[in-house]
Amino acid sequence: xxxxxxxPATLVQPVGSPLSLECTVEGTSNPNLYWYRQAAGxxxxxxxxxxxxxxxxxxxxxxxxxxxxxxxxxxxxxxxxLLSDSGFYLxxxxxxxxxxxxxxxGEGSRLTVL
Amino acid sequence: xxxxxxxxxxxxxxxxxxxxxxxxxxxxxxxxVYWYRQIHxxxxxxxxxxLKNNETNEMASLIITEDRKSSTLILPHxxxxxxxxxxxxxxTGTGFQxxxxxxxxxxxxxx
Numbered sequence: 244x245x246x247x248x249x250x251p252a253t254l255v256q257p258v259g260s261p262l263s264l265e266c267t268v269e270g271t272s273n274p275n276l277y278w279y280r281q282a283a284g285x286x287x288x289x290x291x292x293x294x295x296x297x298x299x300x301x302x303x304x305x306x307x308x309x310x311x312x313x314x315x316x317x318x319x320x321x322x323x324x325l326l327s328d329s330g331f332y333l334x335x336x337x338x339x340x341x342x343x344x345x346x347x348x349g350e351g352s353r354l355t356v357l
Numbered sequence: 358x359x360x361x362x363x364x365x366x367x368x369x370x371x372x373x374x375x376x377x378x379x380x381x382x383x384x385x386x387x388x389x390v391y392w393y394r395q396i397h398x399x400x401x402x403x404x405x406x407x408l409k410n411n412e413t414n415e416m417a418s419l420i421i422t423e424d425r426k427s428s429t430l431i432l433p434h435x436x437x438x439x440x441x442x443x444x445x446x447x448x449t450g451t452g453f454q455x456x457x458x459x460x461x462x463x464x465x466x467x468x
Contacts, residue, residue, distance in 0.1 A: 277455065286444075287401070287458035302455075333400050337454065346393075346456055348400030 266334030379445030
């Protein structure tokens with residue numbers, strides 16, 4: 244069966260420090276991968292999505308970047324965190340091509356920037 | 358993708374049916390209606406989706422109007438564990454898809 248893992252689960256970082264959140268998917272090949280962010284009390288915002296290795300699309304301009312160095316690995320990064328980067332970050336995957344039945348989410352990573 | 362409109366909050370008594378409405382008046386012919394829910398501090402959970410016909414699974418029923426401009430998610434016997442934010446999303450469902458979540462409906466199930 245397929246599983247998705249995110250880490251770290253929680254993170255407290257000072258303003259200006261770098262960030263790296265990792266997401267891996269097991270049990271499937273060539274998944275579509277997504278990064279979402281949820282600020283406190285708000286809905287989910289799609290940040291990045293990827294249809295393959297090194298193929299990243301950004302939905303909104305921001306202080307973050309994403310990379311996909313391997314088929315089932317998706318990384319969210321920042322060189323210098325801002326206070327506004329605080330939030331709940333969620334990685335998700337879906338089968339590539341064809342019909343979308345379900346988007347599978349990870350457990351999330353809660354980032355607090357101080 | 359078409360946008361959706363949902364009430365910000367709803368209340369439901371435990372054991373009663375919860376009927377969550379969603380308007381998607383600009384939905385296209387090839388767009389599906391998806392429902393997800395998010396329990397506090399967890400990732401969203403898929404509930405159900407449909408195109409034209411009503412759908413039912415072990416979690417809920419989805420009723421789509423004939424003109425497809427609105428739909429209703431029905432939780433037949435709500436429990437306290439159904440307290441969550443419910444998101445209604447429309448998407449093409451084929452090729453590459455990206456689900457755009459709105460702010461959803463916060464459902465509070467009370468004893």
